[in-house]
Amino acid sequence: MKRVSFLILLLSMVLTFCACANTESPSGTLPDGASPGTADNINEEIATGPAETLTAPHSFTSFEDFENHEKKLGAKALSHYYTPSALTQDYSLSQVTKRDDVYVMLEYTLSANKVISAEKLSEYDAERLSTLICRYSLYSDGKKALEENFISKGYEPIEYEGKVYYRWDEHAENDPDKRIIGYEIAFLKDGNLIFMHLPAVDTFENMMEFADIIKVDID
Numbered sequence: 001m002k003r004v005s006f007l008i009l010l011l012s013m014v015l016t017f018c019a020c021a022n023t024e025s026p027s028g029t030l031p032d033g034a035s036p037g038t039a040d041n042i043n044e045e046i047a048t049g050p051a052e053t054l055t056a057p058h059s060f061t062s063f064e065d066f067e068n069h070e071k072k073l074g075a076k077a078l079s080h081y082y083t084p085s086a087l088t089q090d091y092s093l094s095q096v097t098k099r100d101d102v103y104v105m106l107e108y109t110l111s112a113n114k115v116i117s118a119e120k121l122s123e124y125d126a127e128r129l130s131t132l133i134c135r136y137s138l139y140s141d142g143k144k145a146l147e148e149n150f151i152s153k154g155y156e157p158i159e160y161e162g163k164v165y166y167r168w169d170e171h172a173e174n175d176p177d178k179r180i181i182g183y184e185i186a187f188l189k190d191g192n193l194i195f196m197h198l199p200a201v202d203t204f205e206n207m208m209e210f211a212d213i214i215k216v217d218i219d
Helices: 002-021 063-071 123-129 142-149 204-211
Strands: 058-060 080-084 091-099 103-110 131-137 156-160 163-171 180-189 192-199 213-217
Touching: 058 063, 063 091, 080 103, 080 131, 080 192, 123 131, 123 180, 123 192, 142 180, 142 192, 156 204, 163 204, 180 204, 192 204
Parallel strands: none
Antiparallel strands: 058 091, 080 213, 091 103, 103 131, 131 192, 156 163, 163 180, 180 192
């Protein structure tokens, strides 16, 4: 009897192992979906479009390098991207990141003398307080991606100058009782999903001027 019980237990363990080995993660989910959001508000992005597999991101330190890279891709090249139109000289481009078929992300750094006191902030939070991000998602259905990635995760609708945005405030240490370090907004532009992180160095209303983005064609 003990031998039979042992064999049954062994068989059960083998079947469990096989089941786990064949379990796949949802198609198109992004392990780095928490960037540039936080672990709580963007745990994973569902690729509502052509992105079926993940590729290593390409990083550039200038728009010229990014555009030259795209021009070499032929039919796979992007025809355009989006950038804030109202950026002042206080913001400098730090990086352009492209993940094929998934997104193009622009990161800008705010001049140190324009950053309000970052005392008592962690290194990560201090960096968030001085960074502006504009991410253009390359999904075929921007409206569905907006619903799945932001609206369903708690982003609240707001209206600004006649346009609807979805907002979430990022707090230091991800603690709602601590100071706001960034205003997160998601919206549609030309049917495309746009995500922005606006550093909380001014009121939300004043920072929203940077949400006016323009389409830049890659010639």
